Amino acid sequence: MLKTSSKMLFLMTTIMGTMMVVSSSNWLNMWIGLEINMMSFIPLMFKSKNNFLSQSSMMYFLIQSMASTMFIIMILFNKYMFISFYSTNAQNIIIFITMMMKMGMPPFHMWFPELMSKLNWNLCMFLMTWQKIAPMYILSIIMDNNSIMMMMIVMSTILGAILGLNHTSTRKIMAYSSINHMGWLVACALTFKKLWIMYMIMYSIMVIMICYTLNKYNILFINQFNIKSLTMVEKMSLLIMMMSMGGLPPFLGFMPKWMTIEYMISSNEIMLMLIMVMSSLITLSYYMRMISSISMLMSNSQKWIFMNKTSKIPSTITLFINMMLPLFFILMNFM
Amino acid sequence: MFSLSFLTLFITLIDWYILLIFLMFIMFYMMVSFNMLDWFSMVSYMFGGDILSFSLIILSFWIIFLMVLASSLVYKNMTYYSEFMFMNVLLLIFLMFSFSVNNLFMYYLFFECSLIPTLILIFGWGYQPERLMAGYYLLFYTLFFSLPMLLGIFYINNFCFSMFYFLIYVDYNFYLYISMLLAFLAKMPMIFIHFWLPKAHVEAPISGSMILAGVLLKLGGYGIMRVFFFMKSYYFNYLFLSISLFGIFMVGILCMFQIDMKSLIAYSSVAHMGMVICGLMCMNMLGMIGSLILMIGHGLCSSGMFCLANIAYERSSSRSIFINKGLLTFMPSMCLFWFLLMINNMASPPSMNLLGEILLINSIISWSSISFFYLMFASFMGCLYSIYLYSSINHGLIYKGLLCGYYGYYIEFYLLFLHWLPLNIFFLKIDIISLLVF
Numbered sequence: 001m002l003k004t005s006s007k008m009l010f011l012m013t014t015i016m017g018t019m020m021v022v023s024s025s026n027w028l029n030m031w032i033g034l035e036i037n038m039m040s041f042i043p044l045m046f047k048s049k050n051n052f053l054s055q056s057s058m059m060y061f062l063i064q065s066m067a068s069t070m071f072i073i074m075i076l077f078n079k080y081m082f083i084s085f086y087s088t089n090a091q092n093i094i095i096f097i098t099m100m101m102k103m104g105m106p107p108f109h110m111w112f113p114e115l116m117s118k119l120n121w122n123l124c125m126f127l128m129t130w131q132k133i134a135p136m137y138i139l140s141i142i143m144d145n146n147s148i149m150m151m152m153i154v155m156s157t158i159l160g161a162i163l164g165l166n167h168t169s170t171r172k173i174m175a176y177s178s179i180n181h182m183g184w185l186v187a188c189a190l191t192f193k194k195l196w197i198m199y200m201i202m203y204s205i206m207v208i209m210i211c212y213t214l215n216k217y218n219i220l221f222i223n224q225f226n227i228k229s230l231t232m233v234e235k236m237s238l239l240i241m242m243m244s245m246g247g248l249p250p251f252l253g254f255m256p257k258w259m260t261i262e263y264m265i266s267s268n269e270i271m272l273m274l275i276m277v278m279s280s281l282i283t284l285s286y287y288m289r290m291i292s293s294i295s296m297l298m299s300n301s302q303k304w305i306f307m308n309k310t311s312k313i314p315s316t317i318t319l320f321i322n323m324m325l326p327l328f329f330i331l332m333n334f335m
Numbered sequence: 336m337f338s339l340s341f342l343t344l345f346i347t348l349i350d351w352y353i354l355l356i357f358l359m360f361i362m363f364y365m366m367v368s369f370n371m372l373d374w375f376s377m378v379s380y381m382f383g384g385d386i387l388s389f390s391l392i393i394l395s396f397w398i399i400f401l402m403v404l405a406s407s408l409v410y411k412n413m414t415y416y417s418e419f420m421f422m423n424v425l426l427l428i429f430l431m432f433s434f435s436v437n438n439l440f441m442y443y444l445f446f447e448c449s450l451i452p453t454l455i456l457i458f459g460w461g462y463q464p465e466r467l468m469a470g471y472y473l474l475f476y477t478l479f480f481s482l483p484m485l486l487g488i489f490y491i492n493n494f495c496f497s498m499f500y501f502l503i504y505v506d507y508n509f510y511l512y513i514s515m516l517l518a519f520l521a522k523m524p525m526i527f528i529h530f531w532l533p534k535a536h537v538e539a540p541i542s543g544s545m546i547l548a549g550v551l552l553k554l555g556g557y558g559i560m561r562v563f564f565f566m567k568s569y570y571f572n573y574l575f576l577s578i579s580l581f582g583i584f585m586v587g588i589l590c591m592f593q594i595d596m597k598s599l600i601a602y603s604s605v606a607h608m609g610m611v612i613c614g615l616m617c618m619n620m621l622g623m624i625g626s627l628i629l630m631i632g633h634g635l636c637s638s639g640m641f642c643l644a645n646i647a648y649e650r651s652s653s654r655s656i657f658i659n660k661g662l663l664t665f666m667p668s669m670c671l672f673w674f675l676l677m678i679n680n681m682a683s684p685p686s687m688n689l690l691g692e693i694l695l696i697n698s699i700i701s702w703s704s705i706s707f708f709y710l711m712f713a714s715f716m717g718c719l720y721s722i723y724l725y726s727s728i729n730h731g732l733i734y735k736g737l738l739c740g741y742y743g744y745y746i747e748f749y750l751l752f753l754h755w756l757p758l759n760i761f762f763l764k765i766d767i768i769s770l771l772v773f
Contacts, residue, residue, distance in 0.1 A: 232418055236418070236455075239455070243451065248447065248478075249444050249445075250444075250447075250448040261485060261486065261489055265489035265493050270486060270490065273486055277482045277483075277486065278482065281478055281482060284474075284475075284478070285471075288471065292467055295458045295467070295470075296458050296459070296464070296466065296467060297415065297455075297458060298414065298415075298459060
C-alpha cells in the first residue's frame with residue numbers, strides 16, 4: 001500500500017478527512033470531512049485484478065453515500081450550521097442512525113462483516129480502527145442519555161457477541177467483535193465523553209496487533225491456525241493476544257473494560273452493564289475458539305509447511321504490549 | 336517479597352533446583368520476617384496481611400515448591416520446561432498478591448489473574464485433547480460467576496468510596512449478596528456449580544491438579560471470609576449452607592462411583608470444600624477458624640493424594656483403578672504414604688483435617704442440631720471413599736504390565752514426605768490460627 005504514490009495520497013486524504021471531522025466546529029465541514037474520508041478510502045480498496053475488492057468498494061460507497069446523504073439533509077434542516085445541542089430529538093436520532101450506518105452498528109450492521117470478509121487484513125485493520133473515529137466523534141457530541149441509545153448499545157453488544165459464534169472466517173469474527181466493541185464505545189461516550197477516546201486507543205492497539213499477526217501468518221479462516229508450525233513464543237503471544245481482546249484481567253484488554261465498568265456503575269447503569277459484561281463473555285468464547293487449536297501448546301502441527309524466516313521480535317513485542325496494563329493505567333491518568 | 340518477580344526475568348537461565356532453593360529461601364524469609372500479629376500487619380497502600388493471608392501465602396509457596404518437585408518429568412523430557420517454570424512462578428506471584436492485597440478490587444484482579452497461568456498449564460502440559468474442553472469449563476465457569484462480582488465491587492466502591500476491606504460499609508440487598516458470593520462459591524466449588532472441577536483435575540497435568548486442589552480452591556474460601564467482614568447478612572446464608580450440607584453427603588456417594596483416581600480425589604475435595612462453605616456460612620468464630628485449618632489441611636492432603644495418583648499414573652499410564660491394582664506388592668513403601676495420606680483425608684488424629692473437621696462440625700451443629708444427621712453420613716462417606724481408594728489401589732491382583740515399571744524414586748518419597756510432614760506436625764502449634772480475629 002505504501003509503495004505506490006497514489007495509494008499514499010489517498011491514505012493521507014483519508015486521514016485528513018477524519019481530522020477535518022474531529023476538528024471542525026461546523027456541521028457542513030463535518031460532512032465534507034466525512035465525504036473526503038469516504039471518497040479516498042474507496043481507491044485504497046480498489047485493486048483492478050481482484051474482483052472481491054471492486055465489489056467491496058461498491059458496497060462501501062453505496063452504504064456510506066446513503067448515510068452521508070441522510071446526514072446532510074438532516075443538517076440542512078437545522079437553523080444554524082454550528083454544532084448546537086438544541087436541535088430537536090428527531091433530528092438527533094436520525095443523525096445517530098446515519099452515523100450508525102457509517103460505523104456498521106446494529107441494526108445497520110449487515111454490510112460490515114460482508115465487507116470485511118472481502119478485504120485484506122491491512123484494510124480490515126484500517127476499517128476497524130481509523131474509519132470508526134469520525135462517525136464515533138459525531139455520535140459522541142450529539143449524544144444524550146435516552147432509551148434509544150440504551151437499546152442500540154444492548155443490541156450492538158448482544159448481536160456482536162452472538163452472531164460471531166457461527167463463523168469460521170477470522171475476518172468476519174473480527175468484524176463481529178468490532179460490532180460488540182462499538183457497543184462498549186457508545187456506552188463509554190454515554191457516560192463520560194473522554195472515555196471513548198481512551199477506549200478507542202486501547203482497542204485500536206489490540207486490533208492492530210491482531211491484524212498484523214494474522215496478516216503475517218496469512219490466516220483467513222480459523223482452521224488455518226493449525227497448519228503453521230509456530231514456535232512457543234508465537235503460540236503464547238497469540239493466546240495472550242486473544243485473551244487480551246476478550247478482556248481477561250492481567251492483560252491490556254481488561255483496562256478499557258475496567259474503565260467502562262467503573263464509570264457506568266457510577267452512573268447507575270447496572271443492568272445495562274451486566275448485559276454488556278455477559279455478552280463480552282460470549283465474545284471471549286469465540287476468541288478462544290479461534291485459537292483453540294494452537295492453545296494446546298504441545299499439539300502437533302504439520303511440519304511440512306515451513307514458515308518464512310520469522311524473527312521472534314514482533315511476537316515478543318505484541319506479548320509485551322499485551323502485558324502493559326499497569327503502564328496504561330498510569331498513562332490513562334494523564335489523559 | 337518482590338524479589339521473586341525479578342527472579343522470573345532470569346527464569347530461563349537458571350536450573351530448576353536453584354529455583355526451588357530460591358523459593359524455599361523466600362518462604363523462610365517471609366516466615367521469619369512476619370511477626371505473628373493478630374491483626375492486619377505490615378500494611379502499605381495496597382498490601383498487608385493478617386494470619387489468614389499469611390498462612391495461605393505460605394501454603395501457596397509450599398505447594399508451588401512441591402509442584403515443581405512433582406513435575407520433574409517436564410524437566411526430564413524438556414517439554415518447554417522454562418515456560419513451565421515461568422508459569423509456575425507467575426502463578427505464585429498472582430496468588431501471593433491476591434492473598435496479600437487489602438483492596439477488594441485488587442483481590443478480584445489477582446483472583447482472575449491466577450486463572451490465566453492455570454489455564455495455560457492445563458492447555459499446555461495436559462495429557463488428552465479433552466483438556467481443551469476442561470480448560471474452557473474452568474475459564475467460563477469462573478468468569479460467568481465472577482463478572483457480576485466485578486460489578487458488585489464497583490457498586491460498593493460507588494456506594495462507600497472505598498474498596499479497603501475494613502472500611503467498607505454498605506447497605507446490601509439480595510442481588511449484591513449473590514453477586515459477591517457466587518464467584519467464590521463457584522471457585523470453591525459449591526456443589527451444583529462444581530462441574531468444572533473434576534474435568535479440570537482429570538485433564539490437568541500433575542502440577543495443575545496440585546495447585547488447583549491446593550491453593551486455587553482456597554482463594555474462594557479466603558474471598559468469602561474477606562467479604563463477610565462487611566457483609567454480615569445471616570438471612571440468605573442458610574441457602575448455601577443447606578445446599579452444601581446436602582452436597583457433602585451426595586458427593587461422598589458420588590465418590591464411590593468413580594473409577595478414575597483423579598476424579599475421585601477431585602470429588603473428595605468438593606466434599607471437603609462443602610464442609611468449609613458450611614462453616615463459613617455459619618458465621619461464628621469456630622467456623623471461621625475451623626475452615627481456615629481445614630483449608631490448609633486439605634490443601635496439603637489433596638495435593639499429596641494427587642501426587643500419589645500421578646506416581647501410579649507414571650508407571651501404568653492409566654488413572655483407572657481397575658488397572659492400578661496391587662501396588663502393595665509393587666511399591667510397598669509407597670503404600671505407607673498412600674495409607675498416611677488417605678487416613679489424613681478422612682481426618683485421622685494427628686492431622687490438621689481432624690481439628691478442622693471437629694471445629695466445623697461444632698459450628699455447624701451450633702447452627703442447627705438437625706444437621707448432625709447429614710454430617711454423620713458425610714463423615715462416614717469420607718472414611719468410606721478414602722478406604723475404597725486406598726484398598727482398591729493397593730490391594731488386589733497386580734496388573735502384570737506394572738512389573739516392567741520400577742519402584743519409586745527418592746524424589747517422590749521426598750515429595751510425599753513434604754506433603755505429609757506439615758499436615759501432621761503443624762498440629763503442635765495450631766494455636767497460631769486462633770489468633771485469627773475478626
